[in-house]
Amino acid sequence: MNTKQTFHVIGFLLLLFALFSGSWFLWLFGGIFFFMPALQGWWLSSMSKWVKLDWTYDQHRVMPGTAVHVTVRLHNHSWLPLPATWIRFSLPEHVSVEGADEVKISNQRTVVRLRFDLPMRQSAARNLTLIPHKRGTVWLNEAASESLPLFGDERSDLTLPLSFSLLVYPLPLPLPAFVLDETEPDGARLSRQRQQDDVTFQRGVRPYLPGDRMKHVHWKATAKTGSLETRLFEHTAQPNWRIVGHILPSYEPMQQRHNDVVNERTISCLAALSVLCRKKSYGYELFLTLRQRGREHYHLPAGGGKNHHLHVMTQLAQMHHYVTSPLAHLLRRLEDSPAREAILLVTPRLDDETHASIERLLRRGHHVALLDVSEEQAVLRRFEAMRPTRQRRVMS
Structure with missing residues (x-):
């Protein structure tokens, strides 16, 4: 039996005694036990009009390990005080929170609680520091409020809407020292396309x-x-690259192997290449072995500059639940390009099928370089272009 039912039973007994005794005091006293639950229900239904939550933060896009300063303000527009009011919300497990009253990990989520003591028609603010440690999107659209109950142990829960979205870019992987111009086919001369x-x-x-x-x-x-x-x-002529990212399936049942760690290293290497091209003012187009929007592969057209770099980093940060496609099919598509292209392949797995695809690209005159990310440190491998041999015609 909860507190509301207890109040109703006590009120019913007092009204029953008042009916037989005719005491006005018992009538009033018994009515109070019916009035309090009704007042509690009215207060809960009207609290959303008087209690507002304001959430402001100083950064929208950050790198892993960057501190984001958040200010949480709770506004009480009613004529009743709100003592011992708790605001509860949850974030991903990899986000650490500083400045909260309670922080605990539950079901792979970081549960945060803040306490406010609000007088009537007043506001209070709390400052938090959020530190994300993995790439992805951290977002919130609501928080739960727990206020001091008017009677008994019944909690006054209220859902407060809020808007919070934080984009965490992948951390760039350290790259080996290499110069992009060395394998750029048109880096030293002009071409009509560039x-x-x-x-x-x-x-x-x-x-x-x-x-x-x-x-x-x-x-x-x-x-x-x-x-x-x-x-x-x-x-002038600027190098234009084709960067190919090889994303493995999240889980391979035949080999009973998870590839999340390897894929994160591949994504970090792609982010490092985007940063390098941004610093060197190189244009590039990105190919990924991912199915997206009914297409066999993900393709981002060639571009350069800040907007192109931010678009690439945003796509890399939001990649989850991979639906992959074979790398050989993507390389086969690049073979059909009539122009000689500079292709940079980022892969954690170099098998015989990939070697055969690279040899076909070299025979067609393309320049291919490979970044092996199977280990913690990326390793650069170069492939020399094959020159076709001229066949002598024999006259009979």
Whole structure:
């Protein structure tokens, strides 16, 4: 029997004695035991209008091990105080919390409790520090509030909505020392596909043509000649890479092996390559052996710059529950490219089928480099391009 039922039984007995004795005191006293549970129910149904939770934080995207400072504010807009009010929420197990009253691990979750003592129509704030240690998305959409009950041991639970989303990027893996230009086929000469105007170096002016940007108009030369003149820039060529990431299935039943640790190392290596290309201002396109949106492989078109780097890091951070595809099928697709490409393969498993695919790529004139992430330290392996031998024609 809970407290509400106990109050109803006591109130019923008092009203029964009041009916036979005619005592107004018993009528009032018995009615109080029915009024208190009704008041408790009304208070719980109306608490969401008067109690609000505010959650602010200083960072949205961080690396593992970065401290995120959070401020939790609880607002009481009612005319009743809220003593001994607890706010409870849970985070992933890998997130450590500092500054809370209670922190415990339960069911692979970090359960956090904060205590507030709110007077009427007042607010209170608490400061927390969250430190995520793994990549992924940390999010919250609600927190539970436990207030001091009006009677007995019945808790006053309330669900408070909040909005919190923290993106944790993968930690880049240390890479061996290598230069991307050494295996870039068009790194030392211009190609029509990769030549661009470098606005840093100007080599002259030319007459204005429809479609030229107005910011490239040379106004001094225009004033001298009396006609619009456009700046003429030097051409430059930037390396463009094809990075292939080999993601293994999370669990291989035939071999009874889990590949989560190996896949995390592959993702960290891909993140390190993205950081390197961002620093060197190299363009690249990304291929992953993952099925996504009905496609056999994941493909991110070629690009460069900050936005492209953030998009790649976001995709790597949100990768979970892998549905993989064979690496040989992806390499077979790259063989059909008419242009000679620079391919960088990141794989934790180099088998005979992969060797055969690399040999076919080399015979077609592609340049292939491989980063082996089967161990803790990535190892670079280079493959020399095969030159086709000319066959002599014999005249009979």
